Amino acid sequence: FEDEFWLYAKQVQQEGFVISKPRERWYKTLMLTRFRRARREVKRKQKQQQVLAERARWENDFIARRCPDLRVVHGPFQGLQYPRIYSHGSTLVPKLLGTYEAELHEIFELFSKRDYRLLIDIGAAEGYYAIGAARLWPDAKVVAYELVRSARQAVDEMAECNGVRDRVDIQAECIYGDLRDQRALIICDIEGAEQSDHC
Numbered sequence: 001f002e003d004e005f006w007l008y009a010k011q012v013q014q015e016g017f018v019i020s021k022p023r024e025r026w027y028k029t030l031m032l033t034r035f036r037r038a039r040r041e042v043k044r045k046q047k048q049q050q051v052l053a054e055r056a057r058w059e060n061d062f063i064a065r066r067c068p069d070l071r072v073v074h075g076p077f078q079g080l081q082y083p084r085i086y087s088h089g090s091t092l093v094p095k096l097l098g099t100y101e102a103e104l105h106e107i108f109e110l111f112s113k114r115d116y117r118l119l120i121d122i123g124a125a126e127g128y129y130a131i132g133a134a135r136l137w138p139d140a141k142v143v144a145y146e147l148v149r150s151a152r153q154a155v156d157e158m159a160e161c162n163g164v165r166d167r168v169d170i171q172a173e174c175i176y177g178d179l180r181d182q183r184a185l186i187i188c189d190i191e192g193a194e195q196s197d198h199c
Contacts, residue, residue: 005027005031059091072095072098073096073098074097075098075099076108076109077128077132079135080131081162082095082158083154083161084157086126087128088148089125095128116140116184116185117141117184118141118185119137119143119185119186120182121143121187122145122174122188122189123145123146123189124170125154126151127144127154130144133187134168135164141167144169144171155168155170
């Protein structure tokens with residue numbers, strides 16, 4: 001709307017209001033800068049969408065070739081069934097391959113020898129750990145906390161798909177009182193908020 005702006009500016013000047021030269025330069029520079037910034041932002045978003053679309057195509061092709069049945073192929077949760085191609089907060093391929101957070105595999109192998117009756121997953125995402133743990137400890141109850149509604153729905157779907165829905169309690173927010181006096185294995189991954197005063 002630069003042309004319209006200067007048209008009205010000229011009419012205002014004819015009524016006696018003077019736009020100083022520095023102010024005029026400022027208007028012109030500001031408008032040009034904002035236009036260029038907006039154009040760069042549009043191009044950045046378009047490129048980002050292209051990258052995300054290309055990544056999604058690659059992931060879908062890879063999954064179709066390597067994990068067509070959407071089952072985890074290695075690791076402590078081998079055999080865990082995904083009901084659909086969906087992962088909340090992280091990419092799906094490493095989970096299906098069983099390489100996701102591989103540094104924890106030995107810990108899960110060690111803990112799997114212990115008799116836990118209650119497992120608590122705070123920040124459950126789509127249920128990789130919550131439902132994987134429900135399968136690893138077949139006699140335990142699992143409480144999965146996840147704030148995002150679509151992810152909670154995915155936990156529910158995965159629990160149903162893996163035949164453990166009767167042992168999985170899905171909740172939104174975990175507060176300190178929920179954990180008090182509980183003897184349980186707690187898995188907590190809430191993007192750094194573990195260190196806050198509320199935890």
